[in-house]
Amino acid sequence: MTEPTITQLQPMPTDWQRALAVVAHPDDLEYGCAAAVAAWTDEGREVAYLLATRGEAGIDSLEPEKCGPLREREQRASAAVVGVSTVEFLDHKDGVIEYGLGLRRDIAAAIRRHRPELVITLNHRDTWGGFAWNTPDHVAVGRATLDAAADAGNRWIFPELVEQGLEPWTGVRWVAIAGSASPTHAVDATPGLERAVGSLLEHRSYIEALTDEDPETYVRGFLTAGAERTAERFGGKPAVAFEVFAR
Template sequence: MTRALAVFAHPDDVDFNAAGTIAQWVRDGIEVSYLVVTRGEAGQGEPRETIQQLREAEQRAAAAAIGVKDVEFLDGYADGRLTVTLDLRREITRAIRLKRPERVMTSSPERTWRLREADHPDHSAVGEAAACAVYPDALNPYVHPELSELGTWSVPEVWFCEPPEPDHYVDITETFGLKVAALAEHRSQPGIEPESVRDRCAAVGAAGQLPAGRLAEAFTIVRRVPAG
């Protein structure tokens, strides 16, 4: 495993859901790239006329805090109005074919109605679009013929964040400080308190039956079954 691509709807999504895990990947020598679909203009922050630039800068600083250097934002997609369109699938497919990741991380396409922070329709839309980009789009040369010069790419593994029924828990106790450092860069967004983040990660660790006091992030992992 040498390359991973994280695809999310808004600045801070990746840090809330997976910064501890990604910090471990970076530590282990995996080259991680971020693709952020919007600049989070519907999020809180002042002044409103520069909120997009502010949140983009915050996400870049958060990425740097855990060692991620490659951060790309898409143009033309509005925060709060995302749907699974062919255009969005094409943009994610382009990134997959260019980056050639062996692992894609994204939001779960399944909405969890019990959790306010997990039920944003933008999250599930991006998760579904990313799943479509992984299969069949990135693998099929005839889906987006305008991308033919990039060739095709088969992604072996997809990690869905905060799914309704996780099947994989990552112990982030050792990288929790980096997760907090990344979240701290999102200064325009209220309610990011280290203790509340710790409590949430402790609850995830308990759900994953980790030893008492351990902190975790949760995922569902889907692996490609080789043909034949």
């Protein structure tokens, strides 16, 4: 009996200079695609982070007014490990982000400010491949990011942004979804994997609340396993997978 053919992932586009990564919480990018970000910044590309919340509802034992500033500090330190210096927060409320015009407007405004060719976000679908339910925050931000990539280029959608000096930006060429169960492309994780481990470890407060396992053992195991699963579809190279929508 013939073995089924495994569909190979394509390399991510490389003809771009600026990217904007938009996610709901601190640690979303570190669990999702920090190894790719490290490789990109090594190549001289510019990557900025935009977070809808400060993750203030993420640690049960820590009240939000203390948790939010702590997780913001950890996120900025985490981004620096992979060469990202621009980290912005929208201050939507953690756990109850609503998909809608306000969220789309905020993300479209950021796209106009940063003028990326590549926009990155996290899985916007209801499940993680059918085996685990996604969170409402991830779904709302991922979907709003896909829509805002178009909103950013239309001066008649959110015309108040033009009044604020934010001219339309039609230069978004791709939106890449990390954590998708239907990936189409990938980035070799090998050059950036160690820094991805270090980047996720900066979220120590969250990780220590999440698991009793040694933080480095947990982080290294999680990221390595994910990269190795993708290797089967990327020529045997450990990789970070994305579902890419061209625009």
